[in-house]
Amino acid sequence: MWCDAAALILPAGAAISGASAAYLFGARILARGAAVTVTVPPPRRLREQERLRAVHQQLPHGDVVSFGGLPVTSPARTAFDLGRQVGRRAAIVALDALLHRRLVRADRLAAYAMRRSGWPGVALFTARLAEAEPLAESPMETLLRLLITDAGLPRPAAQYDVTTADGRWLARVDLAYPDLRIAIEYDGDHHRARDTHRHDIVRERRLKGDGWLVLRFMADDVHRTPDQTAQIIAAARRRSTAQGVSAVRVSSTP
Template sequence: MSRPARVPSRLAFLPFSARAAVAEGLISRSMLRGPAWRRLLPDVYVHRDGYRADDHRMWCDAVGLTLPPGAVVGGLSAAYLWGVQLVARDSPVTVLIPGNSRPRARPRVRYTLATLSAGDVTRFGGLPVTTPLRTAFDLGRKAPRTEAVVAVDALLNRRLVKPAALSDYLAEHPGWPGVALLREVLGLAEPLSESPMETRLRLLLVDAGFPGPTVQHDVCDARGHFIGRVDLAYPRLRIALEYEGDHHRERAHFRQDVARLNALRAAGWLVLRFTADDVLLHPARTLALIAHAIQERRTHLDIRGVTRRA
């Protein structure tokens, strides 16, 4: 029985340029036509063990081998490389190119004309990429507003960007497309927001005229002992608003949630829990539920001599 051909370590998992690999004698053109290799882009291949159709990092690495001079990975793809995962699994890689470039259209790539200074670009894992600051500047200028706030919140939360630095960068680029939107986004941004859905739930409330909730509020019992941290809160009314992601379905996490929820209720807190469907598909119903809870709590606390303010 013949042994399978040994795969050179440099070609084992990462995308590579076929032309360069053949020139170095690492592989032959005939071998690339075999079942062990996947063609990602013209002249770009990856071994089948390294192929993941929905791996955005793999596609960034592949596209990086085809970048024209001066081009960089930017937008949501840059955010992904910095650890902010907001791209859909099948999204093309965002590439920013100088205004004088006209690259040929390629699959899995979205080219955008951009003006970049030397300070806007750095390298990540061998790829030219926009800095976190420039990435936040670009994403915060891109409609729709909610998604712009989601992106800026995520970059701020990971401490990749500071609000003051983004404000200064904005002031240095007056007249750029979308800067009016970014000013609004900065007014709404919340560095403590820990997930995109928390941001969307918060904006749903703010846009509907509700009082702005406190983000990541620590709840203590009557003796000052820490009970837990809630996503969003109206502390005076003891109302907590929680987003329930898929991780809450894990058995260990579910048990912790039950104990935490019981402790919050024992401390007099009303906890409302919402899913992505509640925020995205049924916003009116969600707002009505929260409005009812606020009114009920206000009425209850008024009887006990507490002012009517969330």
């Protein structure tokens, strides 16, 4: 509704952009109550209002598409803008979400950025794109992964299908260290539902029966006690290494 309203006052050549564009494309990264972001190419100007944030920046014709009758920055331009924003973690959350929905591809985004080598923040965007993970299924999974790597731990594999030595499928885990048989799971609120909780218990039992260690974390572990969470994962890695854990056959989900 607010995007429809913003479109009514956009000057020619302007478009809905940033997290607002991502939201329209189906990437749920927009904060509740956030203002609509629009990009307005110079020399045109648009005054910001309470529910409207205006960015005045170049906007080539090819960077604008029509979506539901609204002018919106293309998926590539949307990713480029969000990947250059000030907050690194928010930028990578956005890139993960857009890549996961297959709105963009990492190689094409890299090529897109190269064609805009003189633009502000290109080096920043390129560095963040290297940290992005198309298999991440939620912003909290992304934040948990970044918590791990920011603590100096190896980057875990995302959305791994775990199979036994004889090829029997056991489960798909959010994050994993396959060589150490460590599964790292983020449990959102929906995991508290009775059926989901029951499924989680059965699933975890299968993994543990095959020699996997399962570490489960919630929002507070990521937002309130990140250092402690990283320490738990680091300690688990040390124990598994000391015990000489051998890997089961694990394959990533394409």
